[in-house]
Amino acid sequence: DAGVTQSPTHLIKTRGQQVTLRCSPISGHKSVSWYQQVLGQGPQFIFQYYEKEERGRGNFPDRFSARQFPNYSSELNVNALLLGDSALYLCASSPRTGSSEAFFGQGTRLTVV
Amino acid sequence: QKEVEQNSGPLSVPEGAIASLNCTYSDRGSQSFFWYRQYSGKSPELIMSIYSNGDKEDGRFTAQLNKASQYVSLLIRDSQPSDSATYLCAVGLSSNTGKLIFGQGTTLQVKP
Numbered sequence: 013d014a015g016v017t018q019s020p021t022h023l024i025k026t027r028g029q030q031v032t033l034r035c036s037p038i039s040g041h042k043s044v045s046w047y048q049q050v051l052g053q054g055p056q057f058i059f060q061y062y063e064k065e066e067r068g069r070g071n072f073p074d075r076f077s078a079r080q081f082p083n084y085s086s087e088l089n090v091n092a093l094l095l096g097d098s099a100l101y102l103c104a105s106s107p108r109t110g111s112s113e114a115f116f117g118q119g120t121r122l123t124v125v
Numbered sequence: 126q127k128e129v130e131q132n133s134g135p136l137s138v139p140e141g142a143i144a145s146l147n148c149t150y151s152d153r154g155s156q157s158f159f160w161y162r163q164y165s166g167k168s169p170e171l172i173m174s175i176y177s178n179g180d181k182e183d184g185r186f187t188a189q190l191n192k193a194s195q196y197v198s199l200l201i202r203d204s205q206p207s208d209s210a211t212y213l214c215a216v217g218l219s220s221n222t223g224k225l226i227f228g229q230g231t232t233l234q235v236k237p
Contacts, residue, residue, distance in 0.1 A: 045223055054129075054213050054227030055169065068224045102168055106223065113159065114215075114225060116168045 014039065016105045016117035024123045025093050033088045033120045035103030043067075043106040044086040045114060046078055050099045061086055062108070090122075098124045128152060129216050131228035139236055144201040146231050148214030151195065157217035158190055160199045163230065164210045173199060204235045 017036045025031050037044050043062040047055035057070040061080035080086045090097055100121050104114035129150045138144045146160075157176050161169035173188040175181045175197070181188045187200040197216075201208055211230040218224055 043223060045225075047225075052229070054215075054229050055225075057224045057226070060223035062223065070224065100168070104225075112157070112217070112223070113171060113174050114223075115171055116161075119168045 016103055016115055018101075018103050018117035018120050020120060021118060022121045022123075024125060027093055027095060027124055029093050030089065030091045031093060031122060033090075033101050033103075033122075034085065035088070035105075035117060036085045037103075037105035038115060041105040041107050041115075042084050043108060043112075044080055044084065045104040045106065046086070046088045047102040047104060047116075048072075048099045049102055049119075055102055058088070093124045095124050098122060128226045129214055129228040131212075131214050131231045133229055133231060135232040135234050137234045137236060138204050140204060140206060142204050142235075144204045144208065144233055144235070146199040146201075146212050146214075146233065148197045148199075148216075148228055149195055150197070150214075150216045150226070152216065152218055152226075153192075153195065155192075155195075155216045155218055158188070158197045159215040159217070159225065160186075160188060160197075161213040161215060161227075162208075162210045163213055169213055201233075204233075206235050206237050209233055209235045 045060040046058040049055040059078045060068040103117045160173040163169045175188040189198045214228040215225040
């Protein structure tokens with residue numbers, strides 16, 4: 013079975029631009045979470061979506077938004093990019109909501125210049 | 126106080142030895158606990174999950190949970206150079222948000 017797939021794998025954007033990252037969860041999983049990982053730190057929770065509804069939101073500004081589609085895939089949008097948004101963005105798939113096991117995709121490396 | 130704390134290391138052990146990785150957490154209501162392995166430049170890979178007090182063994186890995194002491198550990202027996210990676214402790218909160226809180230990770234170096 014395919015694991016969590018994310019696209020693109022790498023991205024370079026200019027300050028002030030907008031970016032959309034995409035994620036397809038493991039088949040049968042209905043929950044998708046997004047995390048940001050900067051170098052040397054553990055991942056930080058951004059959002060969780062379950063059955064197309066937002067179930068959790070981390071301490072990130074409103075420039076960050078996400079949505080989940082009927083097929084359970086998800087998009088993370090970041091507006092007005094800042095240099096500090098440069099990070100590895102990870103999508104995690106879980107079979108259900110709540111504190112269950114999360115399986116990560118390969119990530120999208122975003123560089124803001 | 127950080128919500129999940131790990132010693133950043135590096136922890137260096139010789140090949141064949143037991144590596145012991147530790148993690149403490151602050152939320153007493155936490156319900157689920159995970160260990161992830163992350164190779165340099167790669168994404169985290171789930172290697173162990175534990176939900177109740179005691180030990181859980183899976184191959185060379187043993188996870189230990191002590192909720193009274195708010196302490197989770199991971200033991201790696203017969204350490205191999207391929208085990209060299211950063212190990213992330215993650216804690217699931219008592220709320221139903223699906224949020225995992227990660228420690229900063231411990232870098233393990235297994236020397237041949």
